[in-house]
Amino acid sequence: xxxxxxxxxxxxxxxxxxxxxxxxxxxxxxxxxxxxxxxxxxxxxxxxxxxxxxxxxxxxxxxxxxxxxxxxxxxxxxxxxxxxxxxxxxx
Amino acid sequence: xxxxxxxxxxxxxxxxxxxxxxxxxxxxxxxxxxxxxxxxxxxxxxxxxxxxxxxxxxxxxxxxxxxxxxxxxxxxxxxxxxxxxxxxxxxxxxxxxxxxxxxxxxxxxxxxxxxxxxxxxxxxxxxxxxxxxxxxxxxxxxxxxxxxxxxxxxxxxxxxxxxxxxxxxxxxxxxx
Numbered sequence: 001x002x003x004x005x006x007x008x009x010x011x012x013x014x015x016x017x018x019x020x021x022x023x024x025x026x027x028x029x030x031x032x033x034x035x036x037x038x039x040x041x042x043x044x045x046x047x048x049x050x051x052x053x054x055x056x057x058x059x060x061x062x063x064x065x066x067x068x069x070x071x072x073x074x075x076x077x078x079x080x081x082x083x084x085x086x087x088x089x090x091x
Numbered sequence: 092x093x094x095x096x097x098x099x100x101x102x103x104x105x106x107x108x109x110x111x112x113x114x115x116x117x118x119x120x121x122x123x124x125x126x127x128x129x130x131x132x133x134x135x136x137x138x139x140x141x142x143x144x145x146x147x148x149x150x151x152x153x154x155x156x157x158x159x160x161x162x163x164x165x166x167x168x169x170x171x172x173x174x175x176x177x178x179x180x181x182x183x184x185x186x187x188x189x190x191x192x193x194x195x196x197x198x199x200x201x202x203x204x205x206x207x208x209x210x211x212x213x214x215x216x217x218x219x220x221x222x223x224x225x226x227x228x229x230x231x232x233x234x235x236x237x238x239x240x241x242x243x244x245x246x247x248x249x250x251x252x253x254x255x256x257x258x259x260x261x262x263x264x265x266x267x
Contacts, residue, residue: 003248006123007141012163013249024122024143029194032143054246057237057254058161060177063144082246 002040002070003053004063013053020048022069033065040069044076051081093120096200100127100138103204106212107136111219116158130158133221136211137161137173138204146195148176148207150215152223163250170254171261174229176207176215182228183214227261234258 001019003010014021022039024032043050050073055062073080097118107113107129113136117128124141128151135151135158151159151173159165159172166172180187189206192199211219218225237251 003246005144007121007139008160008162008166009248009250016163029142052246053248054251055240055248057240057247057251058149058166058173058178058233059147059175060181060236061145061147065143080246 001051001053002066003055004059004066005056009053009056017051019051022065033068036065037068037072040072044072044078049081050078054082093118093125096125096140097127099201099204100129103201104129104136104138104208106208107131107219110212113219128158131219134219134223138207140195140200142194145191146200146203146207149173150176150179150218152226166250167253170250170257171226171230174226174233176211178229178232179215179218179225180210181232182225184210187214230254230258230261 001010001014001017001021003013006021006024010021013019022036024035026032026035052070055066072078097115101108101115104113111134112131113129113134114131115127116130116135117126119126119128123143124139126137126139129136129138130153133153135153137147137149137151139147139149141147149161151161153159154169154172159169161173177189180189187206187210189210190199190202192202195203234255237247237255240251241247
C-alpha cells in the first residue's frame with residue numbers, strides 16, 4: 001500500500017486490510033529516498049498488487065517519497081488499485 | 092532526538108503556554124517521526140516532525156475532553172476534527188512565510204517552530220481559546236484540495252471520501 005502520511009493513514013489502513021507497506025529503515029537520512037525507491041522497485045519486480053490511497057489532502061505539503069513511488073509505478077506502466085474496500089468492510 | 096524535539100517545541104510554543112495555558116499532554120516517537128501534543132482544555136495542538144516529509148502543526152478540536160488523533164479511524168469517524176496551521180495561514184495571512192530550511196533540525200527547526208508559534212499568537216486567538224468557527228473555512232480549503240486532486244486523476248483515499256461526504260451533509264443542512 002502506498003500513499004501520503006505513513007503514521008496516520010497508510011499504516012493503519014494497511015494493517016486493517018492486511019497489506020504491506022514501506023518501513024523506513026536506516027538512520028542516515030540521505031539514504032531514505034534510495035531505500036524507499038528500492039522497495040517499490042522490488043514490489044514491481046515481484047508483481048505484487050499495489051493499492052494507492054492517495055495524498056493526505058489535509059496537508060498542503062506534498063510528499064517527495066510518495067511522488068517517487070508513483071513515478072516509478074508510472075515508469076513501469078504498473079497497474080495500481082486506487083479504490084480499495086473501506087476498512088470497515090475489510091474484516 | 093525525541094527529547095531534543097520535545098524541548099524545541101516547548102521553548103518555541105512557550106508564549107502559548109503563558110497566554111493560553113497550553114501544556115504538553117503527550118510525547119510520542121514512532122518509526123516515521125516524533126510528535127508532541129499540547130493542549131489547554133479547549134484546544135489541542137499537535138506538532139509532528141517527520142524527517143522524510145517535514146513539520147506538520149495541526150489544530151485539533153477535543154470532543155468531551157478527548158483529543159482526536161489524526162489517524163484514519165478518527166478521520167473516518169469525524170473528518171472535520173482538525174486542520175493544519177498551514178491552511179489557517181493560507182486562509183488568514185497567505186503572505187506569511189514559514190521557513191522550511193532542510194534538514195529540519197537544530198536552529199532551522201527552532202526557526203520553523205517559532206514561526207508557527209508567532210503566527211498562532213498573532214492570528215489565532217479565537218481557535219486557541221476554543222472558538223472553532225474558522226474550521227468551516229479550512230474545511231472548504233481541504234475540500235477544494237481533494238476535488239482538485241480528484242480532477243487530476245489522483246487516488247483520494249477513504250478519509251478524503253469521508254471528508255467530502257461530511258462536507259456534503261453540512262452543506263445540505265445549511266441549505267435546509
